[in-house]
Amino acid sequence: MSKTALVVDDSTSMRQMVAFTLQSAGFEVVEGCDGKDALAKSQGGNFNLVVTDLNMPNMDGITLIKELRTLPAFKFIPILMLTTESQDEKKQQGRAAGATGWMTKPFNPEQLLQVVAKVVK
Amino acid sequence: MQIDISRFRDSFFVEAAEHLENMEAALLQLEGEPENTETLNTIFRAAHSIKGASTTFGMDEVGKFTHVLENLLDQLREGVAKASDQLVELMLTSVDVIEGLLAAEKENADPPGNVDEVIAALNEAFQAATGGQSLDGPSGTAGKAVEVAGESSGETIYQIQLLPSREFFCFGQDPYLLLRELAEMGQVLDIQVDSTALPPLAEMNPEHCYLHWTIKLQTEATEAAIHDVFMFVDEATRWNISLSTDTDTDTPKTSEANAAEGLPTETETDSQSQIDQTTPIAENTGDSAKAKPDTSAKSNVRRTISAGENETVRVDRRRLDELINQIGELVIGTSMVEQDLASFGAGRESAAMGQLGKIVRDLQEMSLSLRMVPIAATFQKMARVVRDVSKKLGKEVQFITFGDETELDKTVVDQIGDPLVHMVRNAVDHGVEMPSDRERAGKPTAGRVELRAFQQGGNIYIELQDDGKGLNRKTLLNKAIEKGIVDSSENLSDNEICNLIFAPGFSTANEVTDVSGRGVGMDVVRRNVEALQGSVSIRSEEGKGSTISVRLPLTLAILDGLLVRLGHEVYIIPLLSVVESIRVSPDQIKRIVGVGEVITLRGEVIPLLRLHQALQRGNGQDYEDGLLVIVEDQGRRMALMVDELLGQQQVVIKNLETNFRKVPGIAGATILGDGRVALIVDIYGVSLMHRPPANNTSASRECMSLDSTISCTQQDTAEANTDPNSLTVS
Numbered sequence: 136m137s138k139t140a141l142v143v144d145d146s147t148s149m150r151q152m153v154a155f156t157l158q159s160a161g162f163e164v165v166e167g168c169d170g171k172d173a174l175a176k177s178q179g180g181n182f183n184l185v186v187t188d189l190n191m192p193n194m195d196g197i198t199l200i201k202e203l204r205t206l207p208a209f210k211f212i213p214i215l216m217l218t219t220e221s222q223d224e225k226k227q228q229g230r231a232a233g234a235t236g237w238m239t240k241p242f243n244p245e246q247l248l249q250v251v252a253k254v255v256k
Numbered sequence: 257m258q259i260d261i262s263r264f265r266d267s268f269f270v271e272a273a274e275h276l277e278n279m280e281a282a283l284l285q286l287e288g289e290p291e292n293t294e295t296l297n298t299i300f301r302a303a304h305s306i307k308g309a310s311t312t313f314g315m316d317e318v319g320k321f322t323h324v325l326e327n328l329l330d331q332l333r334e335g336v337a338k339a340s341d342q343l344v345e346l347m348l349t350s351v352d353v354i355e356g357l358l359a360a361e362k363e364n365a366d367p368p369g370n371v372d373e374v375i376a377a378l379n380e381a382f383q384a385a386t387g388g389q390s391l392d393g394p395s396g397t398a399g400k401a402v403e404v405a406g407e408s409s410g411e412t413i414y415q416i417q418l419l420p421s422r423e424f425f426c427f428g429q430d431p432y433l434l435l436r437e438l439a440e441m442g443q444v445l446d447i448q449v450d451s452t453a454l455p456p457l458a459e460m461n462p463e464h465c466y467l468h469w470t471i472k473l474q475t476e477a478t479e480a481a482i483h484d485v486f487m488f489v490d491e492a493t494r495w496n497i498s499l500s501t502d503t504d505t506d507t508p509k510t511s512e513a514n515a516a517e518g519l520p521t522e523t524e525t526d527s528q529s530q531i532d533q534t535t536p537i538a539e540n541t542g543d544s545a546k547a548k549p550d551t552s553a554k555s556n557v558r559r560t561i562s563a564g565e566n567e568t569v570r571v572d573r574r575r576l577d578e579l580i581n582q583i584g585e586l587v588i589g590t591s592m593v594e595q596d597l598a599s600f601g602a603g604r605e606s607a608a609m610g611q612l613g614k615i616v617r618d619l620q621e622m623s624l625s626l627r628m629v630p631i632a633a634t635f636q637k638m639a640r641v642v643r644d645v646s647k648k649l650g651k652e653v654q655f656i657t658f659g660d661e662t663e664l665d666k667t668v669v670d671q672i673g674d675p676l677v678h679m680v681r682n683a684v685d686h687g688v689e690m691p692s693d694r695e696r697a698g699k700p701t702a703g704r705v706e707l708r709a710f711q712q713g714g715n716i717y718i719e720l721q722d723d724g725k726g727l728n729r730k731t732l733l734n735k736a737i738e739k740g741i742v743d744s745s746e747n748l749s750d751n752e753i754c755n756l757i758f759a760p761g762f763s764t765a766n767e768v769t770d771v772s773g774r775g776v777g778m779d780v781v782r783r784n785v786e787a788l789q790g791s792v793s794i795r796s797e798e799g800k801g802s803t804i805s806v807r808l809p810l811t812l813a814i815l816d817g818l819l820v821r822l823g824h825e826v827y828i829i830p831l832l833s834v835v836e837s838i839r840v841s842p843d844q845i846k847r848i849v850g851v852g853e854v855i856t857l858r859g860e861v862i863p864l865l866r867l868h869q870a871l872q873r874g875n876g877q878d879y880e881d882g883l884l885v886i887v888e889d890q891g892r893r894m895a896l897m898v899d900e901l902l903g904q905q906q907v908v909i910k911n912l913e914t915n916f917r918k919v920p921g922i923a924g925a926t927i928l929g930d931g932r933v934a935l936i937v938d939i940y941g942v943s944l945m946h947r948p949p950a951n952n953t954s955a956s957r958e959c960m961s962l963d964s965t966i967s968c969t970q971q972d973t974a975e976a977n978t979d980p981n982s983l984t985v986s
Contacts, residue, residue: 146305147570148268149312152261159259190304204426210463213428219308235428236488241311241319244259253488256433 138183138255139163143173143199144217145191149240153186153217156244160251170194174202177209184255185214186238186247189225197228204233213254261313268309270570272318272358275302277633280351283344284639290339299347300329306354317367318357324378325350328385337385345647346377348640413445414482415500416471421492424465429489431469437485442475472500573666576627580813583616583623584908590616591929617906624811627667631709631718632660634673638680638707645684652691652702653684662709664716665811668788672718672808675781675792679720679804680705682778687724687802697799699723715790715832716810721803727796729753736762754796758782786940788812789830789923791889815909817926817936819902820885822868826934827898828907828926833939835886835893837901855884855895862886864895867937870945871921889939896942905929909936921945 140162144150147168154164165180167173171193173185185203189196196216203209213235218226226237235254238247279302282295289295303326311319325347331337349370356368416438420431438444450468454460475482479497486495590613597609635657646653664672688694688703695701706721729750736742736756748756756762760779785792789809796802809815809832817828840855845864847853853864864884884895907926912919912935923938 145301146268146309147271148264149305149309151267152264152312155261155264156259188308190301192298192301211425211428213430217308219304230427230490233427240308241314243312244261253437254428254430254433256430 137161137163139165139181140184140186141165141167141173141177141180141182143167143170143185143187143191143196145169145188149188149217152244153247156247157184157186157251159244160248170196170199170202173199177203177206181208182212184251185209185212186217186251187214188217189229197225197232200229200232200234215250215254265313266572267570268313269358269362271309272306272354275306276351276355276358277636278302280348280640281636283348283351284643286339287341287344287643290344293333296329296333296339300326300333303329310358315357315361317371318354318361321350321353321357321371321375324375324382325354328378328382331382331385337381343381346374346381348644349374350378411442411474411476413472413474413500414479415496415498416473416482417496418469418471418486419494419496420465420468421490422461422464422466424490424493425463427490429493431465431467434485434489435469435471438471438473438482441477441481441485442473444471445474446470446472571626580623580627583620584813587616587620587906587908588927588929592931595929620814624665624813627665627811627813628663629666629669630661630663631669631672634669634676635660635707635709637673638676641677641680642684642705645681646688646703649685650690651684651688653688654702654704655707656704657707659709662711662716664808665813667812668716668808671784671788672806675784675806676707676718676720678778678781679806680707683720683722683724683802683804687722687726689725693725697725711810716808718806718808719803720806721801723801726798726801727754727757727794728798732756751795754794754802757794758792791940813909815907815926815936816904817907818885818904819928819934820867820883820898821900821902822871822873822898825873826902826928826932827867827871828905828934828936829885829887829896830923830936830939831904833887833889835888837883837885839883857886857895860893862893862895864897865942865945866897867942868897868899870942871935871937887939889943892943894939894943896937907934907936 138161140154140157142150142154142157142164143166144153145168150166150168154166157164162184165176165182167176167187169191170187173187174194177185185200187196187199191199194202200214200216203212203214214233216226216229216234216237217240218229218237219240229237236250238250279299282298282302286292286295286299303322307319307322307326310316310322328337328343328347332339332343337343353368353371353374357371359365360367418431418434420429424431435447448470450470451466453468454466460466473482482497486493489495594609594613597606639655639657642653642655683705684703688705689697689699691701694703704723706719708717708719708721710717732753733742733748733756736753736759737744739762741756741759741762742748757778758781762779782792785806785808789812790807792804792806794802794804815828816831818831818834820827820829838857844855845853846855851863853866854861855864856862866882882897882899883901884897885901886893886895888894905928907928909924910926912922912925915925919935921938921941922935923941924936926934926936928934
């Protein structure tokens, strides 16, 4: 059974890049363009991984992580956040919200897959 | 595995352009309300997104610059600094710089020259805001990768203790994954689980982690690399790493999880070397077959709610053009079949054919609508122009737009930007007066510039109205005479005088300013608009202001045409230009020296042009049998003599220039239902052919505007007729 990932980023190119990378590693990918959109798309789905940006309109990544962690289906799912080197504080907030790990931008597909391998069975 | 991400660069450029647009709009908004946090957040987010993606796609220069800008924005957002006018100005300049940097990346061009200067200014502003706190330098390095390698000092045996927190699982963590990763680093000599913390079953929370592990690992990896394994564990989780040699009594070191940021990496972010900008996003094969459509994206435009809710798909421009082109061919093909069918005899036109024809036309209409985009983005750019120009000149201008949502063909939208900039600059520079002058004239100190777009018939109108000083007829006329554009003896209508500003080489500014350039702008505007098969005109009332009206076709792909016959050839006259068609008796056609032939229609004198002569085709029939098609271009009427009217048809425009060369008087070509090629008449171009030589200008003007002159020149007609080619002199 293939794994499904929820990829959330308001930047289309970043989202496509992450989605494409995960797809090439055998993931089914559901894309969300912001926290709100992702939360709506998370309903009823069976996900094995969430990759989310932090800075997004409508609902930011931290709120999304918090919201997802309250859902039974997402309680134990690895959630990776995409941060930049200037966002140390955000990263701490993300971790407190229940993020599993993070990727620091910029990153390349190989790095992403290495991190994913770290948190997905 | 090497994954090529260069295919996403195009996508990034489009997205970055959108971000910059949003940034610019928000910055202009910020100027009015410098403390609006939502606006500040929008700007910050845009900068942040550009930074993140640009560095990922290897555009370090863009990343570096945006980083500096972001630092400053952060201060504004935190309320440490205030968005003063100078700061907004600086940030607007920064938007331009980013645009330039992106263009440089896209086209392999030189970056803008003022990058360092603007970076310095941003840094200075940042330091001023933070009271001299120095800025952490822009980090252009790709990621802070942790050194993994180190000196390999043979294999070491480590004893690793893992003490997960109770809530370990709730962070999406899994001890199995950590143990597996450790095992992959070398050889696990021993693994023990400590279950002493396990409570009685009744008290156990199945979601909690109660177990601890101790692993003996023989590995070449360094201690730092082992620490890296635990980089993501939550803060309450502890782990110890010690050397396991019995003699060595290294004290276990407890580590905080976030020792390292980033990842061990051996691969460089260098897939950008294979940039292929011509590759459309989804064209790459491989995994894209099983991939979901990855182009779906919600519009990033947040200014209007409706736009934000529209789910959109990005499609490569060339593909869209190709689709529209192919559907055009389909339309032609269908009408060929239709004609073939009809040639078998009456009654053979089946209902199915009619049905097919309808579907094809609907399809064509739909395909054309795919390329329609709102003019809002272009209008928004004008807000910036108004702002910059008015600031520079010390004028106050209120800029208002209407009909932002009006849709035009993308091709038209792309090309109307520059002419509009010229127009807007001119309106602010030459139109709107200085505040003091306005006050004296009893007007509000702030000028008002209004930009409107609306659809009327098959045309889109863009109107630019200002409430400035308007055009001074006398100055205009004097200048035109001085420049030799018109003759002093000409009797021009008010309207004609106003429209002189579109004449080549005409400048209204008394001095050349660096704002409106050398005043050649309006001439260029007219040419650009005409290149789009549109027209431009101005209405002006002195002291009250001017309105420039630009008429543009809805689309450049199809045209409603009137099919006319000239000899054995079929020509197409754009239906929009056609006023009426009439048959005249020979004695109604007069010839005027230096002007050519004219007819009088309901008291109006209209120049007459024998189309076959103008286009230099022979064997046109005698005018006795000829028909006149009255056409209008920018308010000027003209009668075109043709042999026969064949009907009315929507035709697909094929560019003649790209396939052949530019032909005077011809706007393009099309393929008719029977497979024949027909040329489309360029009304404006043809009208120029009727223009008499410059030294005879006065005569023409008089004849065209004064009925009385006709009678006295009639006797010349017969004589002049001996030279039929005089008509084509332009």
